[in-house]
Amino acid sequence: MKGLPLEETRQYIQELRKLFHHAPSQFQAWENALDTIQKRLQENMVRLAIIGTIKSGKSSLSNALLKQDLLKRGAGVLTSIITRVRYGSSPGASIRFKSWPTIDQEVQNAYVILAQAVHHDLDRSPSLNKPEDRQFLKEFLEKHSIEFSEQYENLNQERILLESFLQGYSAIHGYLKDAESNLFLKEEELQRHQEFVSQKEYAVYMQDIQLDLPLDILSRLEISDCQGSDSPNPHHFAMVQSYLAQCSLVIYVISSRTGLRQADLVLLQTLKQLGLLQHTLFVINLDFTEHESLEDAQRVLKQQEIDLRQWVGQPRIFGVSALYQLFSQSSSPRSPRVESQLQLWRMVTPLIEYHQKQWAQLEDILQEYAIQHAEEVIQKSEASHWYYLIQKIWEFTESAHQANHEDTQQLQKLQETMQKRNQELQEAHQSLQAALNGAYKQLRQTVGYDVNLLFEKDSSFIVSQLHQFIQNYQLPSGFSASEDNLSMQTIKFYKNLQHQLLIFVTEELNAPLLDHLKSLQNKYLEHLQKICAPAFNLLPQTATSHSEVHDVSPLLPPQDEISLQFPEVSFVMFSSTLDCHAREKLKSFYLLGKRLFQKKLSVFQTQKDKNAEQDPTLMDQQFWEELLVQLKQDASHSLEFDILNYRENIKYLYLCKGLELLIESIIKQFTLQMESALIDCDNLYQNLQDAQQKKEDFLPRLNELREILQDLPTQTGFPALLRLESDKSTLP
Numbered sequence: 001m002k003g004l005p006l007e008e009t010r011q012y013i014q015e016l017r018k019l020f021h022h023a024p025s026q027f028q029a030w031e032n033a034l035d036t037i038q039k040r041l042q043e044n045m046v047r048l049a050i051i052g053t054i055k056s057g058k059s060s061l062s063n064a065l066l067k068q069d070l071l072k073r074g075a076g077v078l079t080s081i082i083t084r085v086r087y088g089s090s091p092g093a094s095i096r097f098k099s100w101p102t103i104d105q106e107v108q109n110a111y112v113i114l115a116q117a118v119h120h121d122l123d124r125s126p127s128l129n130k131p132e133d134r135q136f137l138k139e140f141l142e143k144h145s146i147e148f149s150e151q152y153e154n155l156n157q158e159r160i161l162l163e164s165f166l167q168g169y170s171a172i173h174g175y176l177k178d179a180e181s182n183l184f185l186k187e188e189e190l191q192r193h194q195e196f197v198s199q200k201e202y203a204v205y206m207q208d209i210q211l212d213l214p215l216d217i218l219s220r221l222e223i224s225d226c227q228g229s230d231s232p233n234p235h236h237f238a239m240v241q242s243y244l245a246q247c248s249l250v251i252y253v254i255s256s257r258t259g260l261r262q263a264d265l266v267l268l269q270t271l272k273q274l275g276l277l278q279h280t281l282f283v284i285n286l287d288f289t290e291h292e293s294l295e296d297a298q299r300v301l302k303q304q305e306i307d308l309r310q311w312v313g314q315p316r317i318f319g320v321s322a323l324y325q326l327f328s329q330s331s332s333p334r335s336p337r338v339e340s341q342l343q344l345w346r347m348v349t350p351l352i353e354y355h356q357k358q359w360a361q362l363e364d365i366l367q368e369y370a371i372q373h374a375e376e377v378i379q380k381s382e383a384s385h386w387y388y389l390i391q392k393i394w395e396f397t398e399s400a401h402q403a404n405h406e407d408t409q410q411l412q413k414l415q416e417t418m419q420k421r422n423q424e425l426q427e428a429h430q431s432l433q434a435a436l437n438g439a440y441k442q443l444r445q446t447v448g449y450d451v452n453l454l455f456e457k458d459s460s461f462i463v464s465q466l467h468q469f470i471q472n473y474q475l476p477s478g479f480s481a482s483e484d485n486l487s488m489q490t491i492k493f494y495k496n497l498q499h500q501l502l503i504f505v506t507e508e509l510n511a512p513l514l515d516h517l518k519s520l521q522n523k524y525l526e527h528l529q530k531i532c533a534p535a536f537n538l539l540p541q542t543a544t545s546h547s548e549v550h551d552v553s554p555l556l557p558p559q560d561e562i563s564l565q566f567p568e569v570s571f572v573m574f575s576s577t578l579d580c581h582a583r584e585k586l587k588s589f590y591l592l593g594k595r596l597f598q599k600k601l602s603v604f605q606t607q608k609d610k611n612a613e614q615d616p617t618l619m620d621q622q623f624w625e626e627l628l629v630q631l632k633q634d635a636s637h638s639l640e641f642d643i644l645n646y647r648e649n650i651k652y653l654y655l656c657k658g659l660e661l662l663i664e665s666i667i668k669q670f671t672l673q674m675e676s677a678l679i680d681c682d683n684l685y686q687n688l689q690d691a692q693q694k695k696e697d698f699l700p701r702l703n704e705l706r707e708i709l710q711d712l713p714t715q716t717g718f719p720a721l722l723r724l725e726s727d728k729s730t731l732p
């Protein structure tokens with residue numbers, strides 16, 4: 001990572017290792033500590049989400065920032081996933097596949113909807129991994145292909161999904177496991193990731209994708225190209241929302257052709273609810289062919305500014321052409337088509353100069369934001385971890401140097417001090433573990449209480465809004481009371497209700513829920529921070545006993561708090577939970593509908609016979625209204641079950657799981673710091689004895705290394721390390 005000289009530190013440890021053959025565990029401990037710092041810096045990246053509606057130019061803009069045409073442009077709606085791009089020392093892609101249980105759930109949900117429409121075997125739960133079930137699905141789709149394409153157009157989504165799963169099976173199944181799994185593509189295969197994104201028979205199997213590139217811009221930023229927020233599938237938007245919840249910076253792409261549209265309002269609302277509007281840069285993607293003059297483009301930009309002002313006081317707006325930037329600055333060779341497009345633009349458009357200025361500003365502001373954030377993070381914790389490590393290495397080299405000069409009495413004193421310190425640290429480790437165990441037990445209860453409150457029937461905004469939604473739900477038009485189409489009507493009802501509910505939940509509830517969970521996480525983090533602080537503060541203190549023996553540089557003052565981050569636990573959105581158990585739900589809707597239908601139909605018939613003069617359409621309407629009341633009751637009941645299920649998942653699979661991982665990582669961090677602080681006395685002396693025999697080589701090299709280490713901290717603004725007093729005489 002840039003910022004701290006971590007690579008130099010690693011090389012330094014390796015050099016030192018060559019000199020001391022007998023202390024492998026000591027060096028391993030330092031290397032582990034370095035790895036952790038590196039990993040934590042990586043996790044503390046500025047996450048930049050590139051969002052906007054479909055085809056606004058998000059992928060073109062991401063590519064322009066990366067200076068290469070790498071991410072699939074015009075990826076299409078069906079295959080929407082998020083592509084994360086991170087720093088990596090060599091280029092590569094990691095494709096994450098869904099787990100078998102997730103795939104089977106999707107297959108079964110799609111199957112049951114199709115099967116119900118054509119009165120097929122509803123009790124079957126086909127599993128894609130079984131050859132006989134694949135054959136069964138294949139025959140099922142073939143048998144009803146005409147019905148599906150001619151009569152049941154509204155079931156297209158399910159049909160295409162099943163077909164894609166079947167088509168992609170032979171190529172993909174080797175990668176799949178019971179848990180999510182990864183496929184890594186190395187440098188020369190990198191472009192292949194586009195196949196996975198753009199071909200729906202592969203894309204249906206994918207969870208998400210991460211690219212690693214050795215680019216400067218990524219040293220502080222993780223860039224994510226998100227799918228269009230207005231995809232007809234509400235789950236796509238839910239994925240964007242859950243990614244946004246982890247982001248600290250957003251680029252919002254708006255096409256100059258369309259400006260802000262209805263679909264943008266929902267996205268803006270989400271940004272507002274997640275508190276991200278102040279951290280959003282708006283890019284108006286200028287289509288050069290649309291604007292004849294600079295004035296025209298500026299007029300469009302002005303209008304966008306007026307519209308956006310309703311959302312954010314001073315929107316930061318940039319008018320650029322993502323495609324021009326990409327084509328003109330791409331590091332890869334240009335195709336003849338791209339070359340002629342560029343030439344044409346250069347001849348006809350009056351916007352190039354304006355674009356260039358705006359682009360430069362956009363890049364500057366991104367840099368500035370990333371550096372500022374990185375500094376905040378570094379200052380907050382990692383720099384002090386690194387400095388602490390450096391001081392430990394320094395103490396080791398100084399002790400080795402000293403031991404080489406001093407008499408046995410001094411050596412013994414040094415050894416005793418080190419042993420005492422080792423013991424103190426072991427004790428601190430034990431008490432930290434005990435304190436965290438206790439805290440975890442208590443926090444589990446708090447989580448239970450907090451989450452129950454969030455979903456409590458009478459007080460929760462979530463539950464009350466959901467019930468309100470069901471109450472206000474209206475049947476879609478086109479229902480009629482005849483028994484022969486009951487099955488299709490039930491599906492229609494189920495699909496419509498489910499779809500409306502999904503949209504409602506993603507648009508109205510997901511964002512406030514995420515925001516609420518974030519504040520719960522922060523509350524737990526603060527609590528744990530207080531618990532850990534004493535043990536972590538002990539780390540620098542234990543060293544003071546050593547500085548009493550030798551005048552080494554003063555260590556960092558104790559920190560009031562250590563910086564903790566809630567770990568990345570995969571979060572299931574409420575909207576996804578609603579899609580589970582489609583088979584059971586649909587069946588129960590169907591049975592309920594059938595039962596009511598038969599009962600009502602006979603009542604209806606007798607009433608109709610008795611009141612021959614009453615308007616039949618009115619009675620028909622009355623029948624559906626009564627049926628609707630019953631169906632709503634059933635839907636409410638099933639929703640309550642979903643809420644309960646989701647509530648428990650949030651508690652145990654998300655928050656408690658996160659806390660468990662967090663506590664694990666705190667202990668690990670402490671252990672690592674402790675291990676890097678422990679000086680392996682026995683090995684040190686064995687090393688020194690060894691070195692005595694080849695003194696001529698050893699001492700000069702050790703002195704060289706001490707020189708290098710002494711100044712390493714000054715690169716980051718820390719003071720140089722202080723030499724041992726007694727050393728002065730031995731220096732030339």
Ligand SMILES: Nc1nc2c(ncn2[C@@H]2O[C@H](COP(=O)(O)OP(=O)(O)OP(=O)(O)O)[C@@H](O)[C@H]2O)c(=O)[nH]1
Pocket residue numbers: 052053054055056057058059060061072073074075076077226227228285286287288289321322323
């Ligand atoms: N003419 C023209 N085409 C553009 C412009 N910007 C992007 N495109 C093209 O429009 C198509 C969609 O652009 P993308 O960058 O893929 O847009 P997106 O927002 O990522 O689209 P989705 O991911 O499908 O939502 C691609 O074929 C681009 O090459 C532009 O300013 N002018």
Ligand SMILES: [Mg+2]
Pocket residue numbers: 058059060072073074075225226227
């Ligand atoms: Mg795209």
